[in-house]
Structures are given as C-alpha cells and as structure tokens.
Amino acid sequence: IDKKDLQPGDLVFFNTMRRAYSHVGLYLGEGKFIHAPRSGAEVRVEDMSASYWKLRFNGARRVLSEEESASLLPKASAQNPIN
Known part of the structure; x- marks a missing residue:
C-alpha cells in the first residue's frame, strides 16, 4: 500500500535494526501509528512524519x-469448482 493510501488498521513496517521490516505498528489515521517500542515498554502513538x-x-x-x-x-x- 502506498503511504498516501493508508487507512486506519493498516500495518506499517519500519527498518529499525538495519534490516527491512524489523518493526511493525498499526496505522491510526492522520499520519499516526501505534506500536510497542520494545518488550516491556509502554505502547505509544507516534507521528509517521517525524524524521x-x-x-x-x-x-x-x-x-x-x-x-x-x-x-x-x-x-x-x-464446471470448475474450487475445493
């Protein structure tokens, strides 16, 4: 999904450990997503436009x-059922 087509509920992926798709969040709308920064940390909302x-x-x-x-x-x- 292109960034401009994001809808609330979409999964957003980030490279946070020098490898693709190493972090995932849930898109909330209006450029924001929710995620758990690391194990044991509080879940928080971030702005995707932050550098x-x-x-x-x-x-x-x-x-x-x-x-x-x-x-x-x-x-x-x-004639062609799908099983």
Missing part, C-alpha cells in the same frame, strides 16, 4: 476480512 520514522518507513500492508478476501477470489462455477 526518525520517515527515514525508516519500509511499507505497509492491509489485512482483509474473510468477506473482503472472498470477494477478490474468482467465482467457482459448476
């Missing part, structure tokens, strides 16, 4: 519901 996060942004993914996923699959026909 630290802006430089480390790797990309985003959207998790679809079962209904949304099913609507993307080709319809099974009687």
Whole structure:
C-alpha cells in the first residue's frame, strides 16, 4: 500500500535494526501509528512524519476480512469448482 493510501488498521513496517521490516505498528489515521517500542515498554502513538520514522518507513500492508478476501477470489462455477 502506498503511504498516501493508508487507512486506519493498516500495518506499517519500519527498518529499525538495519534490516527491512524489523518493526511493525498499526496505522491510526492522520499520519499516526501505534506500536510497542520494545518488550516491556509502554505502547505509544507516534507521528509517521517525524524524521526518525520517515527515514525508516519500509511499507505497509492491509489485512482483509474473510468477506473482503472472498470477494477478490474468482467465482467457482459448476464446471470448475474450487475445493
């Protein structure tokens, strides 16, 4: 998902340990995301436009519901059922 197309609930990934996708957060909307900085630390909300996060942004993914996923699959026909 392109950064401009982010929606609340999308997963946002960052390179925080010199490797891609080493940190993940949940996009909240309005350029903000929620994440746990490290084990034992308080969960917090961050601004994705802050230089630290802006430089480390790797990309985003959207998790679809079962209904949304099913609507993307080709319809099974009687001649070619999907099992």
